[in-house]
Amino acid sequence: MNSRPPTLDEVAQRAGVSTGTVSRVINNAKHVSKKSREAVERAIAELGYVPNKTARSLATQQRGAIALAISSDDPALFANQFFAEVITGVNAIVEETDLELMLVLAASERGRARFARILRSRSADGVMLLALKENDPLSIMAEQSGVPVVHGGRSLDRTPQWYVDADNRGGARLATEHLLSLGRTRIGTITGELNTHAGVARYLGFREALALSGLSDERVAHGDFSEASGMAGMKTLLDDHPDLDAVFVASDAMAAGALGVLRDHGRAVPEDVAVVGFNDIVTARYTQPALTTVHQPIEALGREMTRMLLRLINNEQVTSLILPTELVVRDSA
Structure with missing residues (x-):
């Protein structure tokens, strides 16, 4: 038999829960599942844990x-x-x-x-x-x-x-279909990180929409969702595809960077190049011009x-x- 009384941590370890959960069981608090409560009560009985006044005071302050x-x-x-x-x-x-x-x-x-x-x-x-x-x-x-x-x-x-x-793939398809509905045929994209599900899904949605329209999906630059990568990606697209007339950008932050580059290169938006972003963050309303984008409920x-x-x-x-x-x-x- 142990020479010292068991601690709150030992009860938590035996029960397989956090010390905060043990504290809430001791103090009859809410937000404790029946399974967790039973596990704690069983651990207390097995270990012979008896909270004294000091321990109860500490436990009362301890939250999950x-x-x-x-x-x-x-x-x-x-x-x-x-x-x-x-x-x-x-x-x-x-x-x-x-x-x-x-x-x-x-x-x-x-x-x-x-x-x-x-x-x-x-x-x-x-x-x-x-x-x-x-x-x-x-x-x-x-x-x-x-x-x-x-x-x-x-x-x-x-x-x-x-x-x-969020429906990243469907949203990207919506964005690209909108550009197609405007009569744009030389559409590029600046992707997000392609080691993320969101980045890949948005790229696939863009490609699907173009494939269904029989258009090329070769106008591609890669970014990492940051404004700086949007600037770099837009410069790459303009260098490689000067005939570009629209771009789907996989995040609003990147789109903000892209808008600045287009402005610096004398390309009017949307007259020369139409731009659609993704996310609908607050600043999308205040870019120049205000950004058409895909809203996801963040x-x-x-x-x-x-x-x-x-x-x-x-x-x-x-x-x-x-x-x-x-x-x-x-x-x-």
């Missing part, structure tokens, strides 16, 4: 947590409107609970090590993953941990069990990811979601 892990270590990430809107959506749902939100940038070796510690210590009751690349180690780490995992988007190499995504993506994770934590049935996209016509096309 969920983690949002982003496969990026770019300091500029927080200036990226896409991620800012996703986090806003996530936080809106978290604020309705007694859970804490942990944000982890986990693309670097140090970030991945921190994420591994969170999983290993069960500091989080569940995890959301965002911006995964092909063969991203975060997905494997999270799924092997045994904690509930929801993906924001899908991976190229495998479809996760639970995810929330805040809703964050909210639905969080709702799905909370249902998984509570052992409820969930179904993966693909959110619809729609074309928003402004002045650029």
Whole structure:
């Protein structure tokens, strides 16, 4: 028999839950599933854990947590409107609970090590993953941990069990079909990162629309969703295809960069070159000219990811979601 009383951490380890969950069971808090509550009660009985007044006081202050892990270590990430809107959506749902939100940038070796510690210590009751690349180690780490995992988007190499995504392929097809409806026939694209599902899906949607119209899809430049890569991609397209009359750009940030290059090269938009972006971030309304783009519900993506994770934590049935996209016509096309 142990010479010392068991700790809260030992109860959590025996029950296979976080210490926050143990705390909430002790204090009869909400947001604890029947399965987790029973596991904690069983662990308490097996270990003979008896919380004293001090332990109860500490436990009362201890709240459960969920983690949002982003496969990026770019300091500029927080200036990226896409991620800012996703986090806003996530936080809106978290604020309705007694859970804490942990944000982890986990693309670097140090970030991945921190994420591994969170999983290993069960500091989080569940995890959301965002911006995964092909063969991203975060997905494997999270799924092997045994904690509930929801993906924001899908991976190229495998479809996760639970995810929330937007109809990237259909949205790109809509954008390209709109350019075709304007009578444009020399249409190019600036792709996003092609080691991401979103990047590939948007490229495929562009190609499908052109193939159905019998037009060439050879006017292609590659970007990484950033404004700088949109500038570089637009310069490449103008150099290689000076007869270009339209371009579908796989993100609004890249499209903003492309508009600047077209302006510098004396190409009027949309008269000479029509431009369509993707995402419908706030700045799309204020570019010169205002950007025609594909709207995806970014805040809703964050909210639905969080709702799905909370249902998984509570052992409820969930179904993966693909959110619809729609074309928003402004002045650029």
